[in-house]
Amino acid sequence: MSDMIRRYGFTLTSTFCLLTAFWLLVLVILPNLYLFENSFRPYLPVVDIGGPKDVYTLKNYLTFFDSPIHISVFIWTVVYSSIVTFICFVIAYPLAYYLSKVAHPRSLPTLFLILTIPLWVSEIMRSFAWFIILSLKGPLNILLIDASVIEKPIRWMTGFRSVLIGLVYTYVLFMLFPIFNAIQSLDTNQIEAAEDLGSPWWRTHWRVILPHSKPGIASGSVMVFMLSAGSILVPTLLASTSSRWFTEIIQQWMFESNDWNTGSAYAFLLLILCTLFVTAVMRTFRVKLSDIAR
Amino acid sequence: MSASVELENVCADFGSFRAVDNVSVTINAGEFFSFLGPSGCGKTTILRMVSGFISPSQGVIRIGGEDMRNSRPNQRPTALIFQNLALFPLMPIWENIAFGLEVRGVDKKKRRERAEELLRLVDLPDAADKAVSQLSGGQKQRVAIARALAVEPAVMLLDEPLSALDLKLRQHMRAELRAIQKRTNVTFIYITHDQGEALAMSDKVAVMSHGKLQQVASPREIYDRPANGFVASFVGENNVLTGTITGESGGSASFETALGTFAARLGPGAGKESKLYLRPEHLRLTAEPTAANRIPVEVTDVAFEGNFISIHTRDATGKALVSEARNDGRSQIPERGARLFAEFDADQAVILADGTPARKGEPA
Structure with missing residues (x-):
């Protein structure tokens, strides 16, 4: 602190600190605390708030466990978020390897520009774009029929199909960049050493490159999984009647039933259960939190 | 195998x-x-x-x-x-x-x-x-x-x-x-x-x-x-003298330089653009020269390296010559400013075509 004051002066230092504190406290901690506190209170008519019925209770949380439909929606959300994460990995790993070890360094800026251009458009617009692309008489079906790949148009937006496509599209870069960083930090000599010792390409990946990029894969997976499970825009726009996302239930509690208490409880359940799930998966793959922060 | x-x-x-x-x-x-x-x-x-x-x-x-x-x-x-x-x-x-x-x-x-x-x-x-x-x-x-x-x-x-x-x-x-x-x-x-x-x-x-x-x-x-x-100057040290070949006979030649004419071995490919290469350990410093190839020099610096002694000298034209002697723990080390003769045997000096000098610090 005294070091910062010496370097930037008192005014600048206190401005930095106050802004950071404001952001953390007012925009992150307080709203969450408010929801957290609310999640333990019953949903009451306005007149009863603060009255004798307004006591702390676990009832909101228990609502979830009493509702098989909500539990199943939660499980499917976790399952499909995992699938999204896996698909993202399958797309991002070869691409990251290509970008970090195969592509000429001079062409990297161009390639990254091409990759990031979609991010210039807001998520909601991109989801709408997929809504149009995937519609029954949309461009994708027309293209596939014209190319004689399919005979009849495919109903893309049924089940979780379109949600998967939308989520993968939206979050694949969150997988790409950490893996790219991880592979780039691998000494190319190690890849060559493996090859020189007679290793075929797949074994080099399995024994040398994949283990080295594990922290990158882990942090990318955690990000993609958490973002997917917590996504509301893509499921709202691209889901069908047969696919419900857990965030949609939270939204229904809050905005359709106006029951913010149960909604908050569900939101925290999503956070807690997903964290547990991620921790369990990380244990299985022997990834430490410190690896990810590296 | x-x-x-x-x-x-x-x-x-x-x-x-x-x-x-x-x-x-x-x-x-x-x-x-x-x-x-x-x-x-x-x-x-x-x-x-x-x-x-x-x-x-x-x-x-x-x-x-x-x-x-x-x-x-x-x-x-x-x-x-x-x-x-x-x-x-x-x-x-x-x-x-x-x-x-x-x-x-x-x-x-x-x-x-x-x-x-x-x-x-x-x-x-x-x-x-x-x-x-x-x-x-x-x-x-x-x-x-x-x-x-x-x-x-x-x-x-x-x-x-x-x-x-x-x-x-x-x-x-x-x-x-x-x-x-x-x-x-x-x-x-x-x-x-x-x-x-x-x-x-x-x-x-x-x-x-x-x-x-x-x-x-x-x-x-x-x-x-x-x-x-190139090989002569990249592998080991050499004193290099410029000059021209004035006479050849068999494997040796006389080589005319600003410091005098010396007899030396004729290396492969020696021709017009040749130089005389002389290893420091073959250059002896003495007050009473016996060899025909001799150059009067003044000692400018003495570097004691442990197992050998490196003596830097300068001849009448200002050309630096380095001589190396094994340290046997007995012989006297010449002092700076001493005027001596640097002498060498004809078969230990070689006339070689001028190779590209070793360039230091080039990118790999």
């Missing part, structure tokens, strides 16, 4: 830059062969072509008589030891060593046995389960050697593997490498810019400059009979 390596008119081009220029050389099976040259002379490119990571732009490389044109690095009977060793940090030592066997489908128990056997060979019997990061530089070096030996290569390729070690260890590893080579009888191709290493370890040395071979010969011949001015 060991194999010969033949390079026939091999060239390597990177864009318009020719890194290796028409190199033809035969390395015999079981030989310790060094490529010696300043950085950027193309020696590492040769190594990478032999191991298969770069394809020659022209020419043929044969290992054991077999054309390697269509063989990938993982199909060649070579093992490369990288300059930074490139051990796999996430595997324990024994898995590092056994990696080549794992690739070849050897079962785990045999792999482990072989790894331990090789660890004994490189004098690291207890390291099997250690992590790479737990080893010192010299130990890592040995693991890299063991890892390469595990695949029983016909040819070992070493890319300046000792350059990261400190002096004492480097000298120790020199002897060790040489011993391992003799024991296994594998062909060693060694890349270095350190002439001491090349001379001390090799059966044969190839001196390179600007992508071209300058001389291929035994260490003794390289030092005593350099083929041109």
